[in-house]
Amino acid sequence: MASILSLNNITKSYGKIQALKGVSFDVPQGSVFGILGPNGSGKTTLLGVVMDVLKPNGGNFRWFGEEPSDKQRRKIGTLLETPNFYHYLSGERNLQIAAAIKQKPPEDVDRVVKLVRLYERRQSKFQTYSLGMKQRLAIASCLLGNPSVLVFDEPTNGLDPSGIAEIRELIIELSKEGKTIILASHLLAEVEKVCTHVSILQQGTLIASGSVHSVLSNEEWLELGSANPENLRTLLNQFPGIKKTEESGDYLLVFFESSPDASALNQFCFEHGVVLSHLQLRKKSLEAEFIALTHNVSS
Amino acid sequence: MNGFCHTLRIEWLKVKYYRSFWILLGIIAVCIPAFNYVIYDITNNSFPKVNGQNILGNPFSFPNVWKTVPYNAGLLLFIPAILIITLLTNEFSFRTHRQNIIDGWSRNRFISIKIMETIMLSLFVTGIVVLTCLYFGFHSQQKGNASPGWQQFRFIVFFFIEMLSYSMIAVIMAMIIRRAGLAMGIFFLYMIVEQFVVVLGRNKYKATWINYLPEEVTDNLIPQPFAPRMIAPDHTAFWEQHLPGYITIGIIYLILYILYVSWRFRKNDL
Numbered sequence: 001m002a003s004i005l006s007l008n009n010i011t012k013s014y015g016k017i018q019a020l021k022g023v024s025f026d027v028p029q030g031s032v033f034g035i036l037g038p039n040g041s042g043k044t045t046l047l048g049v050v051m052d053v054l055k056p057n058g059g060n061f062r063w064f065g066e067e068p069s070d071k072q073r074r075k076i077g078t079l080l081e082t083p084n085f086y087h088y089l090s091g092e093r094n095l096q097i098a099a100a101i102k103q104k105p106p107e108d109v110d111r112v113v114k115l116v117r118l119y120e121r122r123q124s125k126f127q128t129y130s131l132g133m134k135q136r137l138a139i140a141s142c143l144l145g146n147p148s149v150l151v152f153d154e155p156t157n158g159l160d161p162s163g164i165a166e167i168r169e170l171i172i173e174l175s176k177e178g179k180t181i182i183l184a185s186h187l188l189a190e191v192e193k194v195c196t197h198v199s200i201l202q203q204g205t206l207i208a209s210g211s212v213h214s215v216l217s218n219e220e221w222l223e224l225g226s227a228n229p230e231n232l233r234t235l236l237n238q239f240p241g242i243k244k245t246e247e248s249g250d251y252l253l254v255f256f257e258s259s260p261d262a263s264a265l266n267q268f269c270f271e272h273g274v275v276l277s278h279l280q281l282r283k284k285s286l287e288a289e290f291i292a293l294t295h296n297v298s299s
Numbered sequence: 300m301n302g303f304c305h306t307l308r309i310e311w312l313k314v315k316y317y318r319s320f321w322i323l324l325g326i327i328a329v330c331i332p333a334f335n336y337v338i339y340d341i342t343n344n345s346f347p348k349v350n351g352q353n354i355l356g357n358p359f360s361f362p363n364v365w366k367t368v369p370y371n372a373g374l375l376l377f378i379p380a381i382l383i384i385t386l387l388t389n390e391f392s393f394r395t396h397r398q399n400i401i402d403g404w405s406r407n408r409f410i411s412i413k414i415m416e417t418i419m420l421s422l423f424v425t426g427i428v429v430l431t432c433l434y435f436g437f438h439s440q441q442k443g444n445a446s447p448g449w450q451q452f453r454f455i456v457f458f459f460i461e462m463l464s465y466s467m468i469a470v471i472m473a474m475i476i477r478r479a480g481l482a483m484g485i486f487f488l489y490m491i492v493e494q495f496v497v498v499l500g501r502n503k504y505k506a507t508w509i510n511y512l513p514e515e516v517t518d519n520l521i522p523q524p525f526a527p528r529m530i531a532p533d534h535t536a537f538w539e540q541h542l543p544g545y546i547t548i549g550i551i552y553l554i555l556y557i558l559y560v561s562w563r564f565r566k567n568d569l
């Protein structure tokens with residue numbers, strides 16, 4: 001699969017602080033690529049470098065397989081850090097400026113303000129917008145000209161739960177259209193729902209990168225409950241493929257050497273006189289995986 | 300050329316509905332003729348006449364007016380500087396300078412259009428000065444002297460250099476400091492400190508190098524126009540002799556200002 005963005009050994013320092021330490025990865029075409037990391041890990045710095053607002057100290061990058069240029073940036077919709085607009089102008093006039101810089105038709109402004117539900121307020125001054133509206137206007141600006149690549153840095157900042165869900169749906173819809181989306185966020189649950197690929201940064205170092213399945217361990221286990229937990233525990237010793245069991249409150253967590261088969265275990269218990277009152281397949285969350293990965297690096 | 304016009308149209312979209320821009324531009328357009336009218340009135344009505352002649356001469360009639368109005372307008376150059384600092388620091392405060400680059404401008408395009416705007420504002424202010432000269436010149440025209448005296452039009456060119464020089468210093472202040480109030484404060488402080496150094500250097504140490512300081516060298520392009528008969532002839536000769544030096548150094552400063560802001564914007568983090 002062709003790379004939309006290739007980073008090669010990017011380093012960036014602010015005085016003595018090294019914000020990026022030789023970061024390299026590729027963003028495949030058509031992927032939803034999550035850049036994860038705690039605050040201060042270098043996510044925004046990395047995006048600032050590839051959008052030419054920050055100068056790297058070393059390394060290089062390519063967009064669409066070519067040397068970076070302003071012409072390429074016009075083909076990318078980018079929301080970096082905060083919505084940046086002229087406070088004294090209306091949302092509509094701000095978007096007209098953005099459209100003119102991107103060399104997109106001004107008629108496209110109406111389409112994008114409708115898409116982010118700002119049509120009614122398009123003629124209000126930017127300084128009168130709420131934080132969520134400012135964020136939606138910034139997303140509208142990204143969508144001008146229907147670009148094939150979108151870069152979102154914390155796109156759900158300032159949005160309420162329904163706004164967050166809307167943006168999530170929008171990202172999924174855009175992804176279905178074949179667009180490549182680069183998404184920097186510390187909201188791991190959000191990333192988990194939409195991303196096909198992830199890179200994890202910590203203190204400027206890339207600690208993992210690749211498809212979601214390859215980066216995350218994908219570990220699954222079963223959570224069991226029974227009126228007689230002692231009998232259940234004894235019985236489980238006879239079930240093949242169990243790696244270990246752990247108690248968690250009223251439940252028993254059962255880990256397997258391979259993928260767990262919930263129905264086979266349920267049938268086995270029932271046939272041996274133990275009725276399960278609770279049976280649930282659990283999966284390690286991205287958050288847990290992220291904490292495990294970043295903890296390993298920092299320790 | 301198409302690219303330049305397109306970029307200029309975008310800059311126009313930025314200021315077209317910006318009230319502060321129009322207010323400051325209006326103040327510039329009104330203050331230059333108004334301030335000159337005040338000086339005109341003082342010159343004509345507040346000084347005694349000797350043999351029916353004003354002791355300050357006829358500074359507002361042709362061809363003297365080409366020197367008088369630019370000299371007076373030179374005292375108001377802080378107003379366009381305020382406009383320049385406001386427009387440029389807005390970009391930094393709103394972080395739109397970053398957004399313009401992200402959206403697809405090159406850094407070079409951004410800084411080039413800002414320099415071009417500064418040149419255009421300087422041309423606009425120079426245009427106001429020319430119109431003011433023509434108004435006062437024809438208004439004060441003495442009988443039998445119908446010629447505007449175009450040979451003195453060189454002072455209009457000198458005014459343009461002075462205006463552009465002050466404006467570029469304002470651009471540098473805005474780029475380095477990035478906050479409107481502070482940038483204006485430092486700009487005024489710089490103007491005062493340099494004048495203090497000039498006065499001190501000239502009176503106490505008889506230093507000549509102070510004539511070539513950034514602000515002073517362009518101020519020297521237009522000597523004070525009042526009471527020419529009271530000015531020693533060797534003073535005028537000294538000015539004529541050093542004029543090529545003032546022009547050359549003034550233009551060198553301008554080139555350095557432009558190179559510096561271009562280099563700074565292209566190389567630094569935004």
